[in-house]
Amino acid sequence: MNDTASKTDPTDSEETAAQAAAAPETAPEEATAAEPVEASVEVEPTPEELLEKARQETAAAKESHLRAVADLENFRRRTAREKDDLRAFAAANVVEELMPVLDNLGFALTAAKAPNAELKSLVEGVDMVATQFKTALGNHGLKEINPVDGDFDPNHHEALSQQPSDDVAEGKVLQVIRVGYMLNSRLLRPASVIVSGGPAAAAADDAGEAKEES
Numbered sequence: 001m002n003d004t005a006s007k008t009d010p011t012d013s014e015e016t017a018a019q020a021a022a023a024p025e026t027a028p029e030e031a032t033a034a035e036p037v038e039a040s041v042e043v044e045p046t047p048e049e050l051l052e053k054a055r056q057e058t059a060a061a062k063e064s065h066l067r068a069v070a071d072l073e074n075f076r077r078r079t080a081r082e083k084d085d086l087r088a089f090a091a092a093n094v095v096e097e098l099m100p101v102l103d104n105l106g107f108a109l110t111a112a113k114a115p116n117a118e119l120k121s122l123v124e125g126v127d128m129v130a131t132q133f134k135t136a137l138g139n140h141g142l143k144e145i146n147p148v149d150g151d152f153d154p155n156h157h158e159a160l161s162q163q164p165s166d167d168v169a170e171g172k173v174l175q176v177i178r179v180g181y182m183l184n185s186r187l188l189r190p191a192s193v194i195v196s197g198g199p200a201a202a203a204a205d206d207a208g209e210a211k212e213e214s
Helices: 002-006 010-034 047-112 119-138 200-213
Strands: 142-145 157-163 173-178 180-183 186-189 191-196
Touching: 047 119, 119 142, 157 173
Parallel strands: 157 191
Antiparallel strands: 142 180, 173 191, 180 186
16 A cells, blocks of 8 residues: 555656746746836936026027128128129220210311311211210110100100290290200100290280289
């Protein structure tokens, strides 16, 4: 009987060994599950760090402002230089076209001073110079306002006076005292004119009626 009890069942030994082998595998999992998860804590910046950040932002803003001011100043200088160049080149073009006019004017004056100078030749020379001068300025947009026998236009004419005329209708330009000029679409100087008041008899009748009414 004792011999039988002391003998170990092979099946029981195998089950015990299997449980012992499985036990170490489950233990780490239980230990891992039991470990607490640490929560992430955001660290607040110190006053010194905040101050340094503010200093850096201020320095960057100041540098950006100075750069913008410098760019603006460079733009102003460049624009002023371009305007000066444009003005100089425009004047050079006008002067180049006027140089032949000055040459011909000098020739006319030289001819007029000659002992045997004729008045007709002098007039022709001056007329040629005037024509060249007008042509040169006209190439740059200058237009003459010379409204002889035209309608009076207060936008382009300056009425110096009004005179009766039997030949020129009332409201028409009777005489141009000084011509006006326009540069492209800009009025440089209005034409100074005398405006016709119509026939003298009609003007006298109008004056008499006005006197009677008064």
